Amino acid sequence: MLGSPSPAATTDGDAAAAVEVRDLRKTFGAGPAVLAGLSFTAAHGRVTAVLGPNGAGKTTTVAICEGLQRADSGTVRVLGLDPVHDAAALRPRVGVMLQDGGLPTGVSAHEALAHVAALHTDPLDLRALSERLGLTSFARTRVRRLSGGQRQRLAMACALVGRPELVFLDEPSAGLDPQARLAVWDVVRQVRAAGVAVVLTTHLMEEAERLADDVVVVDHGRVVATGTPAELTSGPAALTFRSRPGLPTRDLARALPVGADVDEVETGRYAVTGVEVDPRVVATVTSWCASHDVLAEGIGPVRKTLEDVFLDLTGRTLR
Numbered sequence: 001m002l003g004s005p006s007p008a009a010t011t012d013g014d015a016a017a018a019v020e021v022r023d024l025r026k027t028f029g030a031g032p033a034v035l036a037g038l039s040f041t042a043a044h045g046r047v048t049a050v051l052g053p054n055g056a057g058k059t060t061t062v063a064i065c066e067g068l069q070r071a072d073s074g075t076v077r078v079l080g081l082d083p084v085h086d087a088a089a090l091r092p093r094v095g096v097m098l099q100d101g102g103l104p105t106g107v108s109a110h111e112a113l114a115h116v117a118a119l120h121t122d123p124l125d126l127r128a129l130s131e132r133l134g135l136t137s138f139a140r141t142r143v144r145r146l147s148g149g150q151r152q153r154l155a156m157a158c159a160l161v162g163r164p165e166l167v168f169l170d171e172p173s174a175g176l177d178p179q180a181r182l183a184v185w186d187v188v189r190q191v192r193a194a195g196v197a198v199v200l201t202t203h204l205m206e207e208a209e210r211l212a213d214d215v216v217v218v219d220h221g222r223v224v225a226t227g228t229p230a231e232l233t234s235g236p237a238a239l240t241f242r243s244r245p246g247l248p249t250r251d252l253a254r255a256l257p258v259g260a261d262v263d264e265v266e267t268g269r270y271a272v273t274g275v276e277v278d279p280r281v282v283a284t285v286t287s288w289c290a291s292h293d294v295l296a297e298g299i300g301p302v303r304k305t306l307e308d309v310f311l312d313l314t315g316r317t318l319r
């Protein structure tokens with residue numbers, strides 16, 4: 001099976017987390033704290049997606065877990081080991097896909113992958129892996145001539161070829177076309193099914209929603225929410241409907257139970273929030289519309305998406 005961890009690999013107890021990060025703090029020079037007490041765990045055999053606005057500290061956190069950077073304080077255990085002191089022991093057990101690829105540029109894509117495979121005792125079958133990730137059509141192309149998306153896929157193959165127990169994927173589908181993205185998601189699901197822990201960063205809410213078992217939302221160097229996508233989006237639904245623009249929303253809110261808010265969320269689209277959407281609330285909105293000669297179309301409850309939750313947690317201001 002694609003991605004089955006090397007039989008030679010040993011796991012430090014199933015109960016222990018694959019990654020355990022406690023109270024990480026990091027400041028670069030005289031700048032503000034990039035990590036301000038960040039803690040999370042990632043479990044074996046699950047996909048953990050780390051989300052956060054630009055500059056939130058995701059890449060820095062992952063780089064510390066990979067042993068590429070050091071925190072000022074806090075603890076990190078990766079497969080029960082210290083990523084800096086135990087780097088040699090972790091190297092064959094952890095796959096890393098960096099945002100900038102970190103690949104040799106003067107060799108062909110196939111040579112680069114074969115080189116990484118040769119560093120491992122029981123690498124995956126290169127042909128099967130290349131086919132899964134669609135590398136075959138550019139296997140003879142020099143890495144420096146690859147497109148961004150081709151390079152991404154090659155970097156992912158290099159991260160997986162050694163049958164790691166844990167793999168870090170930094171924005172694995174950034175810049176990929178829809179076909180390649182689906183191929184990458186399939187591969188992630190396969191390695192998870194083989195028991196591999198996957199920690200990925202992403203800006204794609206759809207990716208997190210469809211792929212992640214656990215989501216960690218980071219902002220300003222701290223974790224602001226964790227949970228499964230279902231848990232994070234399980235809050236009360238909004239009642240939405242379409243009608244003519246400019247309805248007197250305050251007047252409608254006054255007709256509803258205390259705590260209800262009514263907003264025109266986009267031109268001619270309204271959302272009632274702040275109250276449980278029950279039949280009485282729907283009836284109140286409908287009868288208010290009737291008494292104001294307002295036709296409400298498509299009225300019904302709508303659950304929050306992960307993007308709604310993300311924007312609620314991290315705000316709408318550009319970073």
Ligand SMILES: Nc1ncnc2c1ncn2[C@@H]1O[C@H](COP(=O)(O)OP(=O)(O)OP(=O)(O)O)[C@@H](O)[C@H]1O
Binds near residue numbers: 052
């Ligand atoms: N080597 C460095 N020297 C100085 N500042 C740095 C360094 N590396 C990261 N930073 C700063 O740390 C902050 C967090 O960066 P990081 O790359 O971890 O964010 P991120 O959440 O991965 O963002 P993005 O989504 O844009 O990739 C940023 O403000 C960045 O400028």
